[in-house]
Structures are given as structure tokens and as C-alpha cells.
Amino acid sequence: xxxxxxxxxxxxxxxxxxxxxxxxxxxxxxxxxxxxxxxxxxxxxxxxxxxxxxxxxxxxxxxxxxxxxxxxxxxxxxxxxxxxxxxxxxxxxxxxxxxxxxxxxxxxxxxxxxx
Amino acid sequence: xxxxxxxxxxxxxxxxxxxxxxxxxxxxxxxxxxxxxxxxxxxxxxxxxxxxxxxxxxxxxxxxxxxxxxxxxxxxxxxxxxxxxxxxxxxxxxxxxxxxxxxxxxxxxxxxxx
Numbered sequence: 748x749x750x751x752x753x754x755x756x757x758x759x760x761x762x763x764x765x766x767x768x769x770x771x772x773x774x775x776x777x778x779x780x781x782x783x784x785x786x787x788x789x790x791x792x793x794x795x796x797x798x799x800x801x802x803x804x805x806x807x808x809x810x811x812x813x814x815x816x817x818x819x820x821x822x823x824x825x826x827x828x829x830x831x832x833x834x835x836x837x838x839x840x841x842x843x844x845x846x847x848x849x850x851x852x853x854x855x856x857x858x859x860x861x862x
Numbered sequence: 863x864x865x866x867x868x869x870x871x872x873x874x875x876x877x878x879x880x881x882x883x884x885x886x887x888x889x890x891x892x893x894x895x896x897x898x899x900x901x902x903x904x905x906x907x908x909x910x911x912x913x914x915x916x917x918x919x920x921x922x923x924x925x926x927x928x929x930x931x932x933x934x935x936x937x938x939x940x941x942x943x944x945x946x947x948x949x950x951x952x953x954x955x956x957x958x959x960x961x962x963x964x965x966x967x968x969x970x971x972x973x974x975x976x
Contacts, residue, residue: 842963
């Protein structure tokens, strides 16, 4: 069985601060995918990034960056110079190589960025 | 480009009433389709998924059922709603091939059972 832990249930920062959201998962698979989603107050889940287990190169996209460490089963997400619009719930979701490709969502981290 | 629609956006229903939520996808063929539920302040729970017309897999035994009458249509139903059915229902799709694996979500339906 898979398990995804987002230990930080709620984080509050002041605008322009950097913030890192942690994600640790358990899987017996050697091949898998990892995802991050953002859920703003409107409710719709927005896809942010996909990472496969073969590629441990960190990725940066604008103010977003992701640090994937297969050895520690972690896939952390950093927002640099946070903005009020970043306020949302962020979900980490690994997927195993199975029919249906089911995501297993972590409990989510609620990020509040204050002006 | 692909789009996913859900309706209604919000719904208030009495306990014991029936339910029908609809999800449709445009711009793709033979998608995998998913229904999730998110209770207030909690994470997402996968309810059903479908890899093709008439093919439904249930993840959680409950008061709900799903059907896929057409390739790009996914319906979530209940004959008699319970208070515990309240929540935010999200439909998602994924492409049929393995060129990418991410799921894309619809805008959701917020259901309140009174």
C-alpha cells in the first residue's frame, strides 16, 4: 500500500518569504510518478508538475522549484518570494504503475500568504 | 485543447433524495475518468474510475454508483442521499496512452445534504 505524508497541515508566511512544502511517500515500486496539485479557494485542482522516478534532477519553473530525493522518498516543493495569490491548499500525489493510474493524495498543506 | 465540465456547480439536496452529477470531457478520446470526493477540510478520496464505456471500478463501498454511458461522459449517482454524502465532488480525466500520466480536474460540484 502507498502512503503519502504532508506533515505540515498549515503554513502561514508573509508575502515575499520563501516557503517549502514537504512531501514524503512510501512505495515498493521502483518505477513511479509524483505530482503536485494546487487547490485555490475556488476548489478546482490545478496540475503543477509531474516527476518520474528516473529523473532526480531538480526542476525550477519561475518562482516554483521541486526537490526530488528518491533515496529519502521525498518530493518537496518550494515557492520563492511568495505572493498572496499563492494562498491555496497544495497536494502531493504519487502514482504507481497500475491500470487506471490512480493518484494517492496526501492530506494537503494549506498555505496562507499574508500581505 | 481538452476541457472538462461538471454540473451542477452547487447542489443542496434533502436526505433520502436521489443524486445525479455529470462530467463530460471534450477534445480527447477514450480517456480514463475518475470521481473523487473531498469532505470539508480534508483530502481527496477516489470513489470510482473508468477506463472505457461501461467499465467502472469502485474504490470505496458506499451509497454511490457511477456509470459511463458514453466515451466522454461520466455520471455519479445515488438513489438515496445520506448526510455523509455532503462534500466537494471532483471529476478528472487522463489520456489513454502513457505519454503523460497527470490527471486534469474539473471545476467540481459542491453538494450539501440537509
